[in-house]
Ligand SMILES: C[C@](O)(CO)[C@H](O)COP(=O)(O)OP(=O)(O)OC[C@H]1O[C@@H](n2ccc(N)nc2=O)[C@H](O)[C@@H]1O
């Protein structure tokens with residue numbers, strides 16, 4: 569009985585808290601094949617950043633899921649947080665309601681996985697708040713139904729990813745300072761993956777090859793061909809450090825050996841685009857915060 573009361577109290581403390589939904593970078597991305605359903609087989613390395621959207625969950629008397637305020641351009645029912653919450657209700661039979669408040673900092677269509685991360689934070693936190701008792705593996709499987717990038721945010725660690733990005737293995741990579749540029753363009757992931765010029769037959773490599781420097785992104789050429797502003801951002805960032813594309817873009821990023829160098833590049837690169845200064849995180853900020861409860 570005491571345990572139940574303690575658990576309920578712990579769950580209560582999570583309501584109305586702000587929960588991070590971090591960005592991710594693909595430190596490399598190789599396309600090694602294509603499945604019959606059109607989805608591409610990848611090898612990729614994910615690392616989270618301390619750059620986050622922030623989500624707050626408010627209990628509702630009624631049995632429904634809604635948003636405090638829809639994100640411009642995304643219908644409420646399509647929002648990945650709403651879809652994640654409804655999916656949890658559907659599979660668990662939970663009759664509780666929630667109003668979700670999203671403080672959106674991550675650019676959409678940027679390759680930083682913001683929408684997927686919002687969905688993952690919703691799955692992980694509501695699982696606790698509604699005392700559903702689903703395991704991390706179950707939440708990852710549910711997440712995959714919402715998008716290929718959702719499982720890694722539920723997994724919560726820097727990871728080597730295969731399959732469509734859902735076969736994950738924890739990896740430790742340096743937690744470097746990073747400068748990210750988001751050109752003023754929205755890249756449609758589907759459009760890149762259906763482009764006829766995309767490299768789809770890269771040879772599979774080993775983690776050791778990545779660590780030894782094999783860090784290219786197979787989407788880079790196609791994205792630059794379609795979006796000149798991505799190439800421009802890449803050129804500007806390349807003046808400071810080795811620059812790469814994350815996911816299917818539009819963001820490009822570079823890692824720096826010191827905070828000072830990163831800050832200098834960040835200051836000098838301000839221009840007709842958004843620039844972010846962040847630090848790589850091998851453990852998701854979401855789990856860093858959850859561990860305090
Ligand atoms: C490029 C990455 O960001 C790398 O982490 C992800 O693979 C993309 O993940 P995501 O944005 O969650 O993508 P989804 O929403 O699942 O898929 C968007 C579209 O991209 C294509 N797609 C996506 C992932 C993948 N491995 N192969 C694909 O062909 C599919 O046409 C799909 O309709």
Ligand SMILES: Nc1ncnc2c1ncn2[C@@H]1O[C@H](COP(=O)(O)OP(=O)(O)OP(=O)(O)O)[C@@H](O)[C@H]1O
Nearest residue numbers: 647648676677678679680681682683684686717815
């Ligand atoms: N909560 C949400 N936040 C952002 N986008 C959302 C959300 N819900 C639905 N979406 C839709 O998902 C699309 C992709 O958004 P997201 O921020 O994940 O892009 P991305 O960074 O390019 O992702 P990825 O790296 O996974 O391709 C948006 O254009 C939007 O239409």
